[in-house]
Amino acid sequence: MKLGVGFVLKLLVKVVFIVFFFGPIVLCAINSLRPHWAIVTNSLNFVPTIENYMSLMATGLEQFAFGRYFINSAIIAGGATVFGTVVSLPAAYALSRLKVANLGVFFLSFRFLPITTVLLPIFILWQFLGLVDTYQGMILLYMIIVVPYTVWMMQIYFNEIPDEIFQAAQIDGYSNLEILFRIMLPACLPGFLVTVWISFLFCWNEFFLALVLSGTSAETAPVACSFFLGTLGIGHRWGELSAAGILMSIPLFIFIAFTQKYFVKALSFGLVK
């Protein structure tokens, strides 16, 4: 086999990229299987164990019971994504096709301010409405943040579909809802999946708002993760933190595994015509 300079260089670049992107994940995975003493002493001389996961999931008194937070996160992020998408699709369709006033920028303007600026008013309003520390409250809050973005994204993907296809569907006799769900959405499925994905990712990872607006009953996994960083007075628990990180990544890995081919398509949208 010939080993030219080009080949070696390409390989080198690939290795650097892989280390850069996968290194932290691998490190996190290793740490999650490392006993507490091995992390503290920085020893690699250990037998892999699932004790971190056990301790993380244990539900007894004075235990983390991470499962609860995980489920909270799933309900809140899932709920916000599903309801957010349901609301966004018709809005994006209307903006793209029905020649309503151009409200796109207006929609996006909800995202112009840093969220800290509106946090206090939101908190007061949520308290008034009895939404603090509830699933509904968190879902609604995340929807407010995610919807402008999904509307904007989906509008861009819808705009890519030629007018003629929309008009052909009208002539064929599809109603607006049918055009949206049977023609437009399937035709830009990759873009749709990416949009859903990014909105879910936001809700799944969001920390700041959850910290302020959720208490004991709707606390999400990212907030729970902060417990391991000494906030509960139990010291830094790197092992559990890593295990939590790995657990939280699993749904994302599963989603990507099933939708990978669409992602490639969506990200090359408009390039190949």
Added chain:
Amino acid sequence: MIEIDHIHKSYGETKALDDVTFDIEEGSFMCVFGPPGAGRTTLLKIIAGVERPDAGKVFCDQEDITEKPPRERGVAMVFQNFALYPHFNVYKNIASPLLVQKLPKEQIDARVRRVASFLGIEPLLTRGVERLSGGERQRVAIGRALVREPKILLLDEPLANLDAKGRMSMRTELKKIQAKLGKHIVYTTSDPLEVFALADRVCVMEKGKVKQLGTPEEVYKGPIDMTTAVRFGYPAMNTVKCRVLKKGDGLTLESEDFTLDITPLQKILKPFLSMDLIMGLRPEHIKLVDTKEKTDGALSGKIFGYEVLGSDTIAYVSVGNTLIQVFVPFIYEPKINADVRLSFDLDDLYFFDSKTEKPIR
């Protein structure tokens, strides 16, 4: 019968349609002829109901359908870029208008297969539309339009995206379709050959206005102005600036490069004595003859170049500085700069006012 009644449509500052009025009779094949930007596509979209006119009405069998949604109009449209649904296969694309109507499965299947076999695309039914050639996509688009048995079939430059061979066979195909359907067909094109091959009637449009209505023959023989005369014919009509002068008892036509005895046309041209005119002469009305033969009304020139188009040839002959196109109905490969004479019948000449470009006969 479809009546287009004083339709106006603007997009911002641009006037797409400006007071367009004409009728399309039942069972007739109407070509809307004009250059790009003439408003042809907008007109079809207004008939289809996917665009609303700013003013004016559309009637179908005396019923005002201007406000009716597209699905209730019984129209089908083939778009220039075909507008197939990218995520459906050929079968679903054709079946789509029937699927919306929620017809029984067997009935849909029978109709899709009948249309597909008529268009010769039955073997493609399970294929994704992205894997079809231009001609195949075009057939699928026509299939989708025909499967619902529309009252009005609108075709927007359906042959523009095809190669020469595909265009020929599709023209024949369309003629068959019309004979079979006997419905209203409105067809837009910028190719006069398509108009001759297909249309019963032609509507010449330019800049959103209807310029002329008639049979293709009427427009060919009596174009409304010089632009139409030049556009409506292939190869395009030759035009030469000239002036009518008196010479003895007769009349002559003087141009920069030649003088022509036009005494036989005295009756028509006498009122235009010493006025600037434009003479039009269609390439297919000119014959190339041997230099030795002396023919009346003949001009002499030199071969400047030629283009063989399959079995025909377009010869370019320079008469002085004027370049004249001549259509030769066989393969003709003359020597460049060879002397030739152009012979034509004086009755085949067209004359236009040089200012208004209106015909004076």
